[in-house]
Amino acid sequence: MNSRLTLTLAATLLASTAMAQENELTVASWGGSFQEAESKALFEPAAEAMGIDLTQETYSGMSDVRLQVQTGQVTFDLVASGTGSAARAGAEGLLEPIDYDVVDVSHFLEGTYSDYCVGSDVFSTTYAWNTDTYGEDGPDSWADFWDVEKFPGSRAYRGNSVAGALEPALMADGVAPEDVYSVLDSEEGIERAIDKIRELKPHIEVFWSSGAQQAQLMKDGEVDMTTGWNGRFDTAARDGGKVAYSFNQGLADVDCFAIPKGAPHKDLAMKFLAEISKPEYQDDLPKYITYGPTNTLAYETGEISPEVAAMLPSSPENAAKQLPISLEWYIKWETTANEMYQEMLTE
Template sequence: MRSINKQMTGLAFALSLCAVAQVQAAGSVTFAGWGGALQDAERKAYLKPAEAALGIKIQEDNMDGLAAVRAQVMSGKPKWDVVELASNDCVMAQEQGLTEPLDYSVISTEGVAANFYGKNWIASNAYSTVLAWANDAGANTPKDWKAFFDPQVKASRSLYRQPYTTLELALIADGVSPKALYPLDVDRAFKVLERIKPQVVNWWRSGTDSAQLLRSREVDALSIWASRVDELKKNGDDVDYTYDHALVDYDCVVVPKGAPNKELAMKLVAEIMKPHSQATLVTLIPNPPINTKAYDTGIIPAAMAATLPTAPANIDKVVFFDPVWWQANQAEVQRRFDLFIQN
């Protein structure tokens, strides 16, 4: 009996060593995201499921912006494997040689429009800037961009205190076709902004600021991220918005140059882009899917899909942000915009 017990104990020990070896062989990967509610949702939607699907451990960190990615890459010892960045930062990182080419033999782009990925990056979730208004603000409240940028329409307004999205909306209001929006006619955009500048009572800096302006009725109408209006409506506020000529931007994921676990990183990006992952994320936080096949999974309720800019019913109404143009022009346009606000 003792002999058998010893044999069994030895066998159990050997099996445990094998299990440990398998886990170690499977490895781990580090994902750096925005933190907060978005990363909480990402953990549930695809980080934890990816751990199970790939048999790996996913470590998490908070992303500190492109400068942090650059510092890690320049050190020669990056610690992050997959990083979530703003769209223009993804383009800039690629041009500066800070990221690895993505392996599209591993990462499927089926259901992903061509403008949502590049050689070294792929969009992971979207968000939209829309025109919103208070329903109790009066009959003259602007409900399209042409009226919003018309100084004859008397209403208190607010716009994002950044040139990106703000210049695009001004040009759309002035009759520029969304398909001909880029390259931006910057001079024309500033002329449109100049016309309504006296009626812009506040230039908002954050999503929280914009929501408070609408909630408090400090303004009648404003540009705002759609998710912020959805939150107000959910809480019973009498506000609304339109997706007509909404501007859609996105976050994207990259693999830093020299990432320690590059092959696993590609597999994690592939998991992030799967329709099921994309659909699950939007049920947890209102960041619409990039992969349009997410709408075919049955996970996204029809009522929710009706509020999302990338849904089939809305996608032809919206305008897509061009991070490539902004990467090349942002410094000069930002300088001019800051002077415009100050004067």
């Protein structure tokens, strides 16, 4: 009798443990103010609504996913990613395909979802300037950013990646936004963009490598202008930085969520992804960082005021001013372009 009772209790304990594990998820993102915003707007409320025990981690990107998948020790259920990185990781077999019978993207902006990732927010790579140096009427184009006579002063530019670095250079060189990716579709076009950056290089004091760094440069007044991400500049301004920026000729880009191949709770992760993609979560993200929702219904809930919408990259008015990033170009050319770009930086 005692042995039977012991076996029954053990089986019950195992079943309870299994059920508990089925309600656990591990989400990885990039940390800092960005993950804090995701946590408050998306992760924590969705986990509470679904009754999930959620663990959040910070990670370095798809290289961490690759290591987990290759070693068969996958611990992440959902990861934040750039769309280009997710597309390459998906092609490499590192990600689970998104089940669009579960995740509803019927009201998502065009181009903000793909086979292996679902867009979480829209951000803009743009130019920012020190208002103590130039006042509120700073540069209004990439040509202005390059014009060191009209706008004398120091610059900062992206140095750790070609992402968002070549397109501004071509627009500064007179290429119309709609023609940028056609010109970049060759090594000659890539070299043209790099030559334009080489022209500005004597005035670039810092080649930045992170969002935190670009914001800190402006907050500290270390440079007069920099490229970077709009949400980081808004954070710097809230922290007392003398910084302004423009969406004109900005590069509209998308962060997304992906599920690693072999995720321990793949089905639950897909349901969680469906939950955080709903407008009632996405409309809260701008409360914490000025990145725009990918679900257009988020603009109809009443949570995003016209004043806040005016600051978001995905609002109709701001989206019309920008060049959407070409995922296809990055899949085809990013590796080659990065090698060429890094060679120029070490000259």
